[in-house]
Amino acid sequence: KxxxxxxxxxxxxxxxxxxxxxxxxxxxxxxxxxxxxxxxxxxxxxxxxxxxxxxxxxxxxxxxxxxxxxxxxxxxxxxxxxxxxxxxxxxxxxxxxxxxxxxxxxxSLVKTTAKPRVSVTTETMDRLTRISDIRGLSPSKLANEILEQYIDSLETTVHAQK
Missing domain, CATH: 3.30.413.10 (Sulfite Reductase Hemoprotein, domain 1)
Structure with missing residues (x-):
């Protein structure tokens, strides 16, 4: 830049x-x-x-x-x-x-907002990497997809309980 x-x-x-x-x-x-x-x-x-x-x-x-x-x-x-x-x-x-x-x-010419990070165990990362390779996605995209679906299901459950 x-x-x-x-x-x-x-x-x-x-x-x-x-x-x-x-x-x-x-x-x-x-x-x-x-x-x-x-x-x-x-x-x-x-x-x-x-x-x-x-x-x-x-x-x-x-x-x-x-x-x-x-x-x-x-x-x-x-x-x-x-x-x-x-x-x-x-x-x-x-x-x-x-x-x-x-x-x-x-x-500033650079965005200084750090991206949010989540740590996972080595075993979870290995599993995520294997599945992401099969699906043709990056591990980050796959993790985001999995978390989005899981959070959506939790929100649905919470709303149903109210």
Whole structure:
């Protein structure tokens, strides 16, 4: 949506030992608990400068809300041929925090409303996947179809009892 044409090196890992080398990526994400990540910024595109921690614990739901204002600022303020990592390093942590904190969400180009989630057991997911393959549906569509029918039957039962 921002039409940033410059490639941005991004690496993500659940390993705190840096197995995926997130510390030499322009954007590095290191798992820091369930749906939590350390966000690293500012490594050079040619991997000669390490990234620095921008956020120690960022919830996955805040990912777009955090990075979108930085991408907008990069597009607006980058120097000619400046990589994203070089821009982040030049701007610095304090300035990028200001950009994120002062961003008006009404100007967002990304819907930040998280989709509702439901957790199921591994066994239930396996069964759902098998049936969805047979029916030619995604597991999400099949689960939604099953839940809709079940909720409809519950509502019918509740109305009949009144």
């Amino acid at each position: 921002l039409r940033i044409r410059t490639p941005i090196t991004t690496r993500m890992t659940g390993c705190p030992n840096g197995c995926a080398r997130p510390y030499v990526a322009e954007i590095g994400l290191v798992g820091n608990g369930p749906n939590m990540y350390q966000l690293w910024l500012g490594a050079s595109a040619n991997q000669t400068r390490l990234a620095w921690v921008f956020q120690e614990r960022m919830n996955l739901d805040d990912f777009e809300r955090t990075l979108e204002p930085i991408f907008i600022e990069y597009k607006k303020s980058k120097r000619r041929a400046e990589s994203f990592g070089d821009f982040c390093d030049r701007a610095g942590k304090e300035e990028l925090e200001r950009v994120v904190n002062e961003f008006d969400p009404s100007q």
